Amino acid sequence: MNSCYRKTLQGLNKYICFSKCICNFGICRILILVLFSISIAGSLKAKEDKTVIVLNSDSSIDKYSVVHTEFKSRINNPVLEIDLGSKWLDEEEIKEKMIQIDPDIIYCIGSKAYQMAYKMRRDNKLVFSLMINWKRFPAGKNVYGVSNELPQIMQLSMYRYFFPDINKIGVLYSKAYNIEWFKNAVKSAKEVGIEVIGRSIRKPDDIKSALNKLLQEVDAVWLIPDPVVIRDIESVKVIFETSDKARKPVLAYDKAFIGFGATLITSADIPTMGKQAARIVQEILTEQEISERVQDPAGSFNILNMKKVEDYDLQFNNEALDSVNEIVKLSYIKKYPNY
Amino acid sequence: MTSFINTFSIPIRRNAIFGKYRQVSSICLWFIFLWLLFPSEIFASRYTIYFYNPETNINNFVLLKNEFDRYLSEHGQFTFQPFSDKETFEKFAAKRKSGIFLISSWHYQDLSKKIQIEPVLIGILKGKPIQRKILFAKGDITNVDSLMGKSIASSGSEDYTKNILLQMLGKGKEDIINSLNVLTVPKDIDALMAFGFGMSDAALTTEHTQEKLSKINPKLCNMLNELASTETYLQIVAAPKQSDENIQQLLSLIAKMTSSLDGRKNLKMISLDGWKKVSKAERKYLEK
Numbered sequence: 001m002n003s004c005y006r007k008t009l010q011g012l013n014k015y016i017c018f019s020k021c022i023c024n025f026g027i028c029r030i031l032i033l034v035l036f037s038i039s040i041a042g043s044l045k046a047k048e049d050k051t052v053i054v055l056n057s058d059s060s061i062d063k064y065s066v067v068h069t070e071f072k073s074r075i076n077n078p079v080l081e082i083d084l085g086s087k088w089l090d091e092e093e094i095k096e097k098m099i100q101i102d103p104d105i106i107y108c109i110g111s112k113a114y115q116m117a118y119k120m121r122r123d124n125k126l127v128f129s130l131m132i133n134w135k136r137f138p139a140g141k142n143v144y145g146v147s148n149e150l151p152q153i154m155q156l157s158m159y160r161y162f163f164p165d166i167n168k169i170g171v172l173y174s175k176a177y178n179i180e181w182f183k184n185a186v187k188s189a190k191e192v193g194i195e196v197i198g199r200s201i202r203k204p205d206d207i208k209s210a211l212n213k214l215l216q217e218v219d220a221v222w223l224i225p226d227p228v229v230i231r232d233i234e235s236v237k238v239i240f241e242t243s244d245k246a247r248k249p250v251l252a253y254d255k256a257f258i259g260f261g262a263t264l265i266t267s268a269d270i271p272t273m274g275k276q277a278a279r280i281v282q283e284i285l286t287e288q289e290i291s292e293r294v295q296d297p298a299g300s301f302n303i304l305n306m307k308k309v310e311d312y313d314l315q316f317n318n319e320a321l322d323s324v325n326e327i328v329k330l331s332y333i334k335k336y337p338n339y
Numbered sequence: 340m341t342s343f344i345n346t347f348s349i350p351i352r353r354n355a356i357f358g359k360y361r362q363v364s365s366i367c368l369w370f371i372f373l374w375l376l377f378p379s380e381i382f383a384s385r386y387t388i389y390f391y392n393p394e395t396n397i398n399n400f401v402l403l404k405n406e407f408d409r410y411l412s413e414h415g416q417f418t419f420q421p422f423s424d425k426e427t428f429e430k431f432a433a434k435r436k437s438g439i440f441l442i443s444s445w446h447y448q449d450l451s452k453k454i455q456i457e458p459v460l461i462g463i464l465k466g467k468p469i470q471r472k473i474l475f476a477k478g479d480i481t482n483v484d485s486l487m488g489k490s491i492a493s494s495g496s497e498d499y500t501k502n503i504l505l506q507m508l509g510k511g512k513e514d515i516i517n518s519l520n521v522l523t524v525p526k527d528i529d530a531l532m533a534f535g536f537g538m539s540d541a542a543l544t545t546e547h548t549q550e551k552l553s554k555i556n557p558k559l560c561n562m563l564n565e566l567a568s569t570e571t572y573l574q575i576v577a578a579p580k581q582s583d584e585n586i587q588q589l590l591s592l593i594a595k596m597t598s599s600l601d602g603r604k605n606l607k608m609i610s611l612d613g614w615k616k617v618s619k620a621e622r623k624y625l626e627k
Contacts, residue, residue: 153556154532160555161528192556269525276538279490279520288488298492298533299524319551321607323526325399327406 050104050285052078055117057110057130058085063270064109067129070274071107075281079103084112095120105281108145111137118143125284129277130270132225134294144284144293146276149225149253150268151296152181153188158266158300159251160192161323163220165315169251170218171198172210172239174228181224196222204231207238215246223252223262236260247312255303258328263308265301272299301325386585387438388593390421391428392574393499394443395527395610403608410601414592415585425496429453436579439589441609444572445499447625455580458625459590462573462611464547468621469570471546472503475534476566480541483508483515483566489540490520492530497521500543507569527610528552535559541566547610572621573611 052075059065072078079101082094098106098121106121108114108128117126118138128134128145159166169189173182182198189196197217199210207229214221221243223230230236240260243250249263258265276295283290303326309316388407400421407419420438422428425446432440433454440447440456447458461468480486493500500523504516522539524530527548534542535552536559546568553560576593578586596602597613606612617625 151536154536157532157555161551191558269529272522272524272529275523279522282520292537295538296536298522298538299526299529300532301525318604318607321604322395322610323528324402324608325525326402 050077051101052105052107052281052285053098053101053103054078054081054107055109055113056081056083056085057108057112059083060085061110063130066270067109067274067277070271071109071278071281074275074278075107078107084116091116105284107277107281127277127280127284129273144280144290146273146280146295146297148268148273148297150266150300151188152185153191154296154300155222155251155253155266156185156189156192156194156196158302158323159220159222159264160194162264162302162304162317162320163249163314164317166219166249167193168195168197168218169220169222170211170214171196171222171224172207172214172229173198173200173224173226174202175200176202177228178224178226201228204228204235207235208242211239211242212246215243215248218248220249220251220263223250223257225253249308249312249314258303258305261305261308263305263312263314265303267301268297269299269301273297303328385416385418385437386589387417387435388419388441388589389428389432389435389438390419390441390609391423391425391432391446392441392443392609393425393446393496394574395494399608406601406605406608410596410599410605411589411592415588417589417592425498436581437585439579439586439593440575440577441593442575442577443499444575444625445502447575447577448627451577451626456577457580458575458617458622459578460576460594460614461617461621462575462606462609463613463615464573464611468573468615470573472507472543472569472571473546473549473565474504474507474541474543474567475531475563476541478562478564480564480566483512486519486541486566487515488518488520490522491541491543492522492524492533492539493543494524494527494530495543497523503543503569503571506571507567531563532559535562572625574609575617575625576614 054068054071056064056068059068068081080097080103082089082097094116103121103124105125105127106117108117108126109130111131114126114128114131114137117124122140123142125142125144128143130148131137131145132148134145134147159169171182171185173179179200182196182200186196186198197214199214201207201210211221221239223239229239236257237260240250240257240262244261250257250261251264251266252262253265253267255265255267276298280290280295300323302324304316304324305328307329308314388411390403400423403421404419411417411419422431429450432438432450439459440450442450444461447456450456464470476486480489491500495503500521501516501519504519505513508516519541522533524533527544528551530542531544531548531552533539535556549560549563576590578590594614596606603612
């Protein structure tokens with residue numbers, strides 16, 4: 001009986017001690033601090049797991065798919081990949097997903113993806129690539145990316161490298177869209193010993209007469225993505241046919257012009273653009289300093305039309321063969337006229 | 340009993356004929372099945388040049404394959420097989436005995452420990468089998484320590500780039516090398532241009548590319564700040580230690596590339612202008 005009574009007393013004593021401890025303000029404060037730190041650490045941990053959404057304008061387009069794959073091989077944490085080319089997605093659904101995830105970065109492939117991301121989540125950090133003429137689009141301080149166009153000096157350096165005898169290059173442009181571009185091109189060209197001569201046009205109907213005058217002065221024609229010059233397929237045909245009659249090569253910026261008879265295509269290398277975009281995302285995620293918000297593409301992709309080189313008796317620098325990615329020959333053009 | 344046999348003799352013979360057909364058709368089906376499963380094994384009689392080069396991020400495989408195949412097929416049943424990935428190359432190449440390897444000297448040193456091969460020819464450019472690899476950096480990066488965490492443009496794979504830098508800067512700088520952000524570009528000239536036009540803080544390229552740039556854009560070339568350099572051998576042609584007549588024929592075909600216009604053009608595509616036989620000293624270096 002005695003021992004039983006003692007045990008009860010000891011139990012009661014322990015309970016009283018425990019209650020005293022709980023009621024002790026010092027210990028309470030420590031407890032609160034510990035809980036507070038745990039919750040802060042938890043939230044910090046959650047913040048560390050930064051999220052990236054990849055928004056692809058249309059993954060069935062080859063270059064969009066290539067850049068997406070390259071990006072994914074370097075960035076492990078995209079939590080969501082949305083293909084805007086898919087028929088089964090609507091804007092509301094995408095918006096809801098974006099709100100749910102609240103990503104740290106949205107990587108936008110192509111103009112459609114960027115426009116949607118900017119409309120929905122302009123306060124998030126947006127990284128873009130494969131946007132034709134990105135300067136046309138609105139961009140805030142949260143926008144980063146890789147430009148679609150090779151810097152003029154890089155293109156001109158390639159022209160000088162491949163064709164040492166080409167000293168005067170002609171450009172058709174519209175003052176409304178490309179006057180600044182043209183002025184810069186003239187300046188850059190001097191660095192590589194090339195003279196850029198331009199003719200501005202106001203409407204596609206002016207192409208033929210302007211080009212005929214230009215062809216008398218230049219060794220080659222440099223085709224640029226000017227919306228007045230390249231209004232439609234007819235204006236493209238006029239440029240290529242007129243230049244061909246004058247036996248002057250056309251230096252273009254997209255693979256699509258090979259079928260029309262472009263002699264050299266110099267464009268940005270797509271996988272390298274994916275690597276650059278991934279690097280920007282990594283730098284943002286690790287809070288590194290980003291020197292340039294929009295970078296120029298670092299790699300080039302060159303397609304050479306050997307048939308045209310032979311037809312026009314062009315002096316091609318054989319040393320530059322290791323910088324050619326594709327050589328197009330007559331048989332290929334005959335087989336795929338729209339290539 | 341006889342009538343019983345007679346009654347069934349025709350169907351039995353028919354069955355035998357059908358059986359033979361079935362046998363033949365099942366053999367054919369097996370062959371088709373095996374062909375689908377292991378096409379390269381069945382048609383492995385073609386002797387092949389297996390090409391992999393981590394020094395340049397070559398992405399013109401279709402062009403290389405077409406041009407080399409065209410050159411080789413004029414001289415026999417030979418083909419050219421380029422690879423973009425080291426692991427796939429080694430997995431594939433290690434099993435093959437009907438071919439030779441066109442690889443970088445850096446990779447040879449690694450591969451020769453895994454498979455029984457020996458160096459036969461070494462590439463030359465401007466008469467030299469050696470190339471000088473140069474590390475260029477921005478003007479404000481005056482020493483190697485300032486490279487910590489910076490970006491470097493290179494046409495080689497990340498592994499290769501870091502390995503060359505290790506050879507160039509020594510093990511003491513391993514932390515700096517590992518902190519570098521390697522931007523792999525398609526061509527050596529791209530690496531130098533990317534660096535020159537401000538897309539990276541440094542570049543790893545060759546002296547040969549620097550010379551090319553000096554012809555295209557001397558102003559840009561004058562701005563390049565050389566931080567360190569090292570010398571490496573150019574590409575190697577290696578053959579199995581136990582070779583046969585076909586391998587010898589393929590080797591002599593490669594050695595004779597410089598005597599034809601197409602051969603010289605193909606060599607230019609892989610940044611070479613000739614071959615020389617591997618000397619004793621070179622072999623010793625490559626096999627150390």
